[in-house]
Each structure stands twice: as structure tokens, then as C-alpha cells.
Amino acid sequence: MAVFLFLFSNLINSHVFAEDADPASTAYIPLTPSFVVNYISENAGLSYIKTDITLRTNEEQQAIIEANMPLVKDAIVMFLSSRTNDQVTGAIAREATRAAGAVAVNEALQAETGTSPIQDILFSSFVTQ
Secondary structure, eight states, X not given: OHHHHHHHHHHHHHHXXXXXXXXXGEXXXXXXXXXXXXXXXXXXXXXXXXXXXXXXXXXXXXXXXHHTHHHHHXXXXXXXXXXXXXXXXXXXXXXHHHHHHHHHHHHHXXXXXXXXXXXEEXXXXXXXX
């Protein structure tokens, strides 16, 4: 019985916290076309990243991102092209790249608009060669 009460109280608590995060205000902005970027490689060969990106923000700031889309895309290209092989290979490295990419785009938008609207960068595909 104690186990049931524990599980039930956790279920109720998780539901209450889920209601606090307003999913209706979340906006996803897919960026097209795919990004294909050369990046720094230890060997002399040509290395590139091909990725599909979606930005996560809130509905109130979606217009800011869309109005500054050339700046956003430029910040992503410059950021990805500055990565090294170690920074884009493997799941942990890609997660760090994703988080650092959001910071880089927010820095560019902060300088231009005075706001940092990007909550997250999501990779729907990420291929290196």
C-alpha cells in the first residue's frame, strides 16, 4: 500500500509541475534548407557537417527570430564552421555543440535586438564526414 501511495503522489506531483510549464506558448521554428558547413579537421582532408535544425522559443519571441533570420542562419554557419572534429563526433560532443550553438545564436541576437529568444537548438539530423 505504501508503494502505491508513493507512486500516486509522484504521479500527482509530476502532473502539477507539467501544468506549470505552458506548452502552448512553445514555438518551434524549422530552418530550411539543411545546413552544410565545412569545419576544422585534424587531417588535411575536407570535412563537413550536414544538419537539419529546429529552434525552440516561445510564441512571444518567435517574431523576433523570424525578423532576424539572416542573422540567425549566419550565426549558426559561423558557429558550426568553428567546431573541431572532437566537438562534433559522438553524442556527448553533439549535445555540447547543441548547447553552445544556442548560446552563440543568442549572443548574435542579443547584440542586434537586445534579447536572447532561443531556448534550444534541436538537431533532427546531424551527419559529419
